[in-house]
Amino acid sequence: MTPRILVFAGSIRTGAFSGKTADAAVKELVLQGAEVTRISLADYPLPLMNQDLEREKGVPENAVKLAHMIAAHDGLLIATPEYNSSLPPLLKNTIDWVSRVKADAQGRPMRAFAGKPVGLCSSSDGMYAGVRAITHLRSVLVHCQAHVITPQCSVPRGAEAFDENGDFVEERLRKAMARVCSTLIEHAVLFSRRAEVR
Secondary structure, eight states, X not given: OOOXXXXXXXXXXXXXXXXXXXXXXXXXXXXXTOEEEEOOGGGSOOOOOOHHHHHXXXXXXXXXXXXXXXHHSSEEEEEEOOBTTBOOHHHHHHHHHHTTOOBOTTSOBOOTTXXXXXXXXXXXXXXXTTHXXXXXXHHHHHHTTOEEEEEEEEEOSHHHHBOTTSOBSSHHHHHHHHHHHHHHHHHHHHXXXXXXXX
16 A cells, blocks of 8 residues: 655744755655655644633634544654744644544544654754654654654754755765654554554
8 A cells, every 4th residue: 555644844934944854754755655745734724722712613624624634644744843942832732723623524533643653853953953842742642642653853953954955965864764754654554454454
């Protein structure tokens, strides 16, 4: 089977290192035989998570769209920047809202992240490469019952990390991304086949 992988970055800033990292992941996933959907969270704006708002108006339509999109793919790859040693509010807010979607379009119970293979990347303009953000993101997704794979790709000195084609300058980063993508594809295929057997 050809695994379907959804990819997005945790920043919507023009030229964001996380966006470039997500684009590098797309190239590698395609190279390894995956069918990739690349989206921007800018196309799915959401209000700040507020349970009063949820009670009054329900889960926002864009959160429902994202939840159904995640559920429809065999795997997910997220590239996060680091804000104040943690994940950015845009990404956390998106995950919080998506986790509130409890049913699919037919009304059947659904948890978009539950059992979903997820690969993680991070980036920053300094030497820490967003590793503190990726650690927090991993914890959040595990709490949402996602199957977060162990390999990760953390990109330091983002302004110098990419060439004019958007590829990594360092071989070390190319190998790290290749490992993330191969492991994600492997788990996406395995989990999809398990679901078919059920």
